[in-house]
Amino acid sequence: MKCIIMLIMALTLSACASPYVQGKSADIGPAHLDGAAFVTRDGLRLALQVWQAERPRAVVIGLHGMNEYANAFTMPGSWWAARGITLYAYDQRGFGRSPNRGLWAGTEAMTQDAQDMVSLVRARHPHVPIYLMGVSMGGAVALSSLARHPDMKIDGLILVAPAVWGWSVLNPFYKVSLWVAAHTFPGKTFAGSGLKIMPSDNIEMLRANYYDDFVIKGTRTDAIYGLVGLMDEGYSSVDKVKVRTLFLYGAKDEIIPRKPVKKAAARLSGPKRIVVYQNGYHMLLRDLQAKTVWRDISAWIEDPQSPLPSGEEKPSFGAN
Numbered sequence: 001m002k003c004i005i006m007l008i009m010a011l012t013l014s015a016c017a018s019p020y021v022q023g024k025s026a027d028i029g030p031a032h033l034d035g036a037a038f039v040t041r042d043g044l045r046l047a048l049q050v051w052q053a054e055r056p057r058a059v060v061i062g063l064h065g066m067n068e069y070a071n072a073f074t075m076p077g078s079w080w081a082a083r084g085i086t087l088y089a090y091d092q093r094g095f096g097r098s099p100n101r102g103l104w105a106g107t108e109a110m111t112q113d114a115q116d117m118v119s120l121v122r123a124r125h126p127h128v129p130i131y132l133m134g135v136s137m138g139g140a141v142a143l144s145s146l147a148r149h150p151d152m153k154i155d156g157l158i159l160v161a162p163a164v165w166g167w168s169v170l171n172p173f174y175k176v177s178l179w180v181a182a183h184t185f186p187g188k189t190f191a192g193s194g195l196k197i198m199p200s201d202n203i204e205m206l207r208a209n210y211y212d213d214f215v216i217k218g219t220r221t222d223a224i225y226g227l228v229g230l231m232d233e234g235y236s237s238v239d240k241v242k243v244r245t246l247f248l249y250g251a252k253d254e255i256i257p258r259k260p261v262k263k264a265a266a267r268l269s270g271p272k273r274i275v276v277y278q279n280g281y282h283m284l285l286r287d288l289q290a291k292t293v294w295r296d297i298s299a300w301i302e303d304p305q306s307p308l309p310s311g312e313e314k315p316s317f318g319a320n
Contacts, residue, residue, distance in 0.1 A: 144233045
């Protein structure tokens with residue numbers, strides 16, 4: 001009955017407003033790297049950070065999570081650079097220091113940017129293995145990008161607590177509620193501070209994020225709506241991913257439910273390694289045990305067949 005009532009409300013109120021999507025403007029030239037910026041094909045300057053190894057044995061392109069920005073990779077970036085892995089990360093559209101911060105960019109624009117970034121980094125490092133790493137929302141962007149651009153030339157995919165929890169696995173009541181909200185008050189923001197969810201055990205890092213002006217604190221309703229659509233495409237894209245994949249998840253993750261993540265991991269059709277960290281939270285790359293994760297990623301890049309240092313690999317995502 002609740003679903004029926006919400007559906008009637010949705011049909012009644014749908015004319016009030018529509019979720020806003022920045023979208024992608026017409027191309028004005030090829031995407032390119034310009035100093036500390038990634039310039040998109042439609043002319044946006046997205047802030048770029050690079051943790052450069054002196055003699056890189058591999059290059060990783062990092063796609064950050066929802067409401068964060070490239071600076072989220074500082075901790076692993078510095079550690080990897082000292083060990084021969086260069087990390088590139090840019091502020092995705094609508095996040096961090098990019099234009100129109102807080103406004104949802106749309107899956108088409110975000111996946112095109114990822115494809116272009118891979119091509120640019122590949123051109124800059126033609127003889128070095130290139131890996132795409134997606135964290136949370138970035139994982140959904142990475143999966144959707146590979147499905148939309150099957151010719152993307154990467155040597156491996158790293159999924160860190162990927163956001164694969166979209167419409168197809170969302171509670172029906174939540175589906176209707178979100179649809180109504182996004183089409184009634186799309187610009188209303190929610191901070192989520194009352195949810196009592198613990199994204200990490202690294203309290204010092206969480207406190208720094210709170211005081212970081214570039215980390216979005218209040219998320220627009222239509223951005224949440226757009227995120228769910230992106231996550232749904234990421235979830236449905238898993239079957240199309242053939243590239244070698246390292247799939248990482250924390251057993252204490254309170255953000256992305258275990259059930260859809262487990263299903264997504266099982267559906268990966270290419271060579272895969274699955275690691276479930278018993279002491280890991282959602283922000284695996286910045287938890288208190290983050291170095292354990294960094295070491296596993298570095299070891300997998302060095303030799304994708306050898307045992308991982310953590311010893312927490314789960315061939316079938318574990319029994320539960």
